[in-house]
Amino acid sequence: MPFLPLIPLLPLAGALACGLLHLQVLRARRHHADARPAEGLIGTIATLAVAAAFALSLERFFALAGSSGERVLTWRATDVWIPTGGPAIPFGFRFDALSSVMCLVITGVGALIHLYSIGYMKGDRGFARFFTYLNLFVAAMLVLVLADSMPVLFIGWEGVGLCSYLLIGFWYEEMKNAEAGQKAFVVNRVGDFGFLLAMFAAAYWTGSFEFTGVNSAVEGGKLATWQTTVLGLLLFVGACGKSAQIPLYVWLPDAMAGPTPVSALIHAATMVTAGVYLVIRTHPIFDVSPIASGVVACTGAATAIFAGSMGLVARDIKKVLAYSTVSQLGFLFLGAGVGAYGASFYHLVTHAFFKALLFLGAGSVILALHHEQDLFKMGGLRRALPGSYRTMWIGAAALAGLPLFSGFFSKDEILAGVLGGRPVFGIPGLNWVLYAVAAATALMTSFYTFRLIYLAFEGEPRGHEHPHPNPTVITLPLVVLAVASVAAAVLGLPFGISHALQHWLEPVIGEPQGHLSHSAEILLLVGSGVIALLGFAIARATYGGGLAKAEARAAARPALYNALSARWWIDELYDATVVRAVRLTSFIAGLIDAFVIDGLVNGAASLAKRGAASARRMAxxxxxxxxxxxxxxxxxxxxxxxxxx
Amino acid sequence: MSFFGAPVFFLAAALFALGIYGFMTRRNLIVVLMSIELMLNAANLTFLAAARGTAQANEASSYAVFVILVAAAEVAVGLALVLAVFRLKRDSDIDAARDLRG
Amino acid sequence: MDLTLPDLLGYVLGAVALLAGLGVVTRRDAVVAAMNLVLAFFCLSGIYLLLGFPFLATLQILVYAGAIMVLFLFVIMLLGVTKLARTTIGVPTGLGAVIALAVAAEGGVLATHLAAKNAAGAGSGMTESVEGVASLLFRDAFVLPFEIAGVLLLAAMVGVVVLARRDLTVRGLAEFAREHAFDPKPLVSSRPDAAAPDGLGTGSLAHADAPANGTTKGAANESAGHLSSSSQGTLAATAQPTAGVH
Incomplete structure (x- = not known):
């Protein structure tokens, strides 16, 4: 029987191998400044490591599906990994309905992105370093989803944060990239703080670090409502940081400074969904606390529409996708907040496919245009890059929710969940408000997605006449992901045609709450389709006629356009308040450090130095x-x- | 007063102190090694004197054998070091080998 | 107070051993010191015999007075340094004496304790037997330590062979380092003019003097490294500049 820890261990071994190869390259560079890494070998090792993890996950998945009863595979290294005064911290993995699907998505999409990266990073000096980080990320992410207790999850949680930081600042020679990495790291620390507090509070109140222990304690009503509320809110702070929700979303758009495969893997498909995963994993807490779940739902909705509006005017192709990601993550939290965990997770999976596809497609465009990211300088790429065009069109259709694409069904399920789910803050009317917000966001999503397609692929070329075609390693993952973006729909078709994912997840998330009537479902489905098509039509009308026309329209509404372009001046607001406060604090801390702490340290040092000067006479x-x-x-x-x- | 009561231990202590004195004050490396031998012998004497007439006589003997064995190894290596120092510095003074000063 | 013959013999042997020990640490001539040590060993061997340890007494004479002392004398003769200008250096004799006396005093205190204990514990009348020692060493309690001691001896032997190699000079060490993939540059400079007279002791003395006067210590050391070839004739040249800068 394959060993469960092997799933994260394989990518870890890959990271180790690539790291050693990188060291070898560094050594060779001492003699030949432009020594090249063995790209074929490194790429093969890294990709195979993740692919093998995928195969193993698949095998375990089927073993799980074939098992009866509780449907969970566990592995326990030790019951007392860290002894504490209170409950001991165990170290173990839990492969259940939820983590199995996560594992499949992470390793599956991860393997494709590794394959793609071989083409994308070709000729880069840090080729081996890149794959080291990427493999390490996959290993950390797998630890995160497999963890059966909060401290183990925290290892993965911090591991992915570290890899994210390393990969955002991958091209660290440019200050901008290094700063973006730092921003991501610092903002994430705020979230981590919340998560740590939640972990300690959970262990203190429930006497267990394990998810099963915490969840059963909460379900058993052992905690007072205020305790679950505090716990839920703290967990959500952690989730906010990782999943880029208001107010901690600011790092994600900047994170696009990293190489595009990184954006696809970490900042679209996997790491940023860790927050949603955490909420679903600890869902009993949110089930019993209307305040916590209400905050989750409202924050999600607000983030969705807010980030979506910023995506409307972004010029950088990756920024559009980044805002879209933030917005879609908002959708996921909205779904989780109203108790539609199945729908939320369904959208998480489909989003992983089509957003990864869109990012990789964007990467192929960027690569073909010699690292041009400005949408206004693209155009007419339809003929030059037919593969990218077709696959990205499918991805865009799925993101926009055009009927019959996977995003259509998953998004619709969230919308239906908002209406049919539990009342937000216990107020039924609020669900309608949130539905309206979500619908408006869906419209925006459809608009900016096709805006991207039109600006990049249609019309006349603006600036780049001769893009160079992409190799097969780049187009192949696009095709696979495009197929997945369509086929993922079968995981959850409406009207009970297929509730595969929902049924699969039931051991973890329980029965779906609240049902809409068939007629209501049809109505919603039609509504979603209309909204998506409407957005598509507006985008076509605006940008189908060329860029000049579109700019004229934007000029007619300068206030709105400027506000959107400046991203609602949120970064400026942060600068004026949070950053300034932190600067002041750090200035004071700096003074204390320079005079008090350093004084102590230097005093100790000079004492030792003088003491040593006399003591050395002994020797x-x-x-x-x-x-x-x-x-x-x-x-x-x-x-x-x-x-x- | 029987010699095999306290006096034999006093003799061992005195020999050991002599060894220490020689070890710290003599400048010829070879004599320094000899002083060490003196100390080892003092230790052996204590072992045997303390075990006299007790049931552990054989154990004491075995320990003494080990001490002699270690002494032999130490002398061999020590004298080889003296040779090496002499070859490098043309001097068997302990002074010659003080390059490791702090 | 009644003295038996063994007691009397013990006192005599002990006194001689003490005097001989004093001779070891005070005689200026290394050969005389060594002979004093032999005398001390013999006396101790006699005391062992009186204590009832005939096997150890034999071993003491065989190994110590025989093998080890021969090694000492061999090295003394080989180096030809019997007489020394001064007996002591560094640590003043007085300081050493103080510490030695302190140790002796402490040893005395411990000795009275031991003697008291011994008086209480003795009485089984057991004496050493060669069979007993042999069975302890080869069969019972000390088999493993004995084997390990064998390994220790082997290691010491290998170490001695390495240390006693003829080419253990500065240059020899540099070559050794190069053979074993160290970077020998800090030890041996790569100046082209100094590289030529390798092994020509007389011809290279001039080179040795030149950098030693008024140049840095490092340069002098480097040139010294160059000049000391594996041939014995250049040993003096090696020592000269090195000593000059200290």
């Missing part, structure tokens, strides 16, 4: 001086032994 190189001290010491020791008995 004059003469063996017998040493013998003298040795003998004197012996006299003292023996004297103390003799006299003290």
């Amino acid at each position: 004059d190189g003469s063996t017998q001086t040493y013998a003298l001290w040795f003998g004197a010491g012996m006299v003292v020791v023996v004297a103390s032994l003799v006299l003290l008995r």
